[in-house]
Amino acid sequence: MNDNPIYKEAKDYLVSQKKEQVAEITKKFIADGGNPLDIMNHAFIPGINEVGDLFGRGQLFLPELMLAADAMLVATDIVNEALEGSVGKQKSGGTVVLATVKGDVHDIGKCIVVSLMKANGLTVHDLGRDVEVDRIIEEAVKVKADVIGTSALLTTTMKQQKILEEALKSNGLRDQFKTVVGGAPVTPRWAARIGADAYAEDAQDGIVKIKEMLN
Numbered sequence: 001m002n003d004n005p006i007y008k009e010a011k012d013y014l015v016s017q018k019k020e021q022v023a024e025i026t027k028k029f030i031a032d033g034g035n036p037l038d039i040m041n042h043a044f045i046p047g048i049n050e051v052g053d054l055f056g057r058g059q060l061f062l063p064e065l066m067l068a069a070d071a072m073l074v075a076t077d078i079v080n081e082a083l084e085g086s087v088g089k090q091k092s093g094g095t096v097v098l099a100t101v102k103g104d105v106h107d108i109g110k111c112i113v114v115s116l117m118k119a120n121g122l123t124v125h126d127l128g129r130d131v132e133v134d135r136i137i138e139e140a141v142k143v144k145a146d147v148i149g150t151s152a153l154l155t156t157t158m159k160q161q162k163i164l165e166e167a168l169k170s171n172g173l174r175d176q177f178k179t180v181v182g183g184a185p186v187t188p189r190w191a192a193r194i195g196a197d198a199y200a201e202d203a204q205d206g207i208v209k210i211k212e213m214l215n
């Protein structure tokens with residue numbers, strides 16, 4: 001239910017960079033039986049998008065963006081812990097190597113994707129952020145990954161996803177892995193253009209696409 005007043009309250013705390021209140025309301029929401037992803041999807045993601053829009057329009061500046069990101073990370077940690085704790089340890093057999101691409105430090109979305117993957121029984125090798133294509137491929141080969149997932153939040157770093165596709169081809173490895181791309185500026189059209197196997201709009205969509213590819 002998107003009209004739950006707690007979502008507006010939580011969103012307002014995030015937009016006004018009130019880290020303590022963000023932590024408190026997230027813990028309370030989960031303790032009261034709320035689905036952790038609901039507060040993320042209905043309060044914090046719209047909240048951080050609003051912050052991004054304000055920043056883009058020059059109505060909010062980098063220090064405030066960083067404070068809001070800090071509050072977002074606190075919420076993400078609490079949500080991710082709840083997600084990971086909510087699952088059994090059964091593995092579904094799929095192995096995923098995931099990273100935010102080189103030149104890009106945005107990892108809030110990627111961390112949500114990682115937690116949801118783990119919650120769905122996937123084995124995840126999270127390489128973090130600002131990761132070189134060669135390092136991603138090296139890890140995928142090492143752990144015999146089924147899927148390579150990349151996140152890009154900047155229009156300037158999206159091209160790393162294309163570089164990954166090209167590197168896989170030139171190394172004769174393209175058939176060994178499925179690839180999925182995500183991140184705010186990434187589109188299904190971009191995924192098709194660079195030859196990725198799938199585009200994921202959000203974390204849940206990522207799970208759906210990966211499970212489809214694993215089947």
Ligand code: B1M
Nearest residue numbers: 052056104105106107108109149151154155182183200202
């Ligand atoms: Co920056 N930033 N930022 N930033 N930042 C954006 C992306 C921007 C759109 C803001 C704006 O101007 N309106 C803009 C990019 C413009 C562009 O490229 N055209 C921007 C800019 C310019 C910058 C800097 C250059 C600012 C500066 O220094 N002057 C700088 C760049 C640093 C760098 O990377 N080299 C910068 C820095 C930062 C902070 C460090 C302050 C912070 C990041 C902190 C962190 O991540 N640890 C930050 C933040 C928070 C944002 C915004 C406001 C929010 C991003 C976010 O966390 N969203 C962002 C504005 C926006 O995106 N609307 C912005 C919430 C998150 C849950 O969503 O990551 O999209 P998202 O993930 C979603 C889906 O996309 C999907 O699932 C997730 C969950 O639903 N998904 C996947 C993502 N990856 C996936 C992978 C998958 C599947 C699904 O499978 C592989």
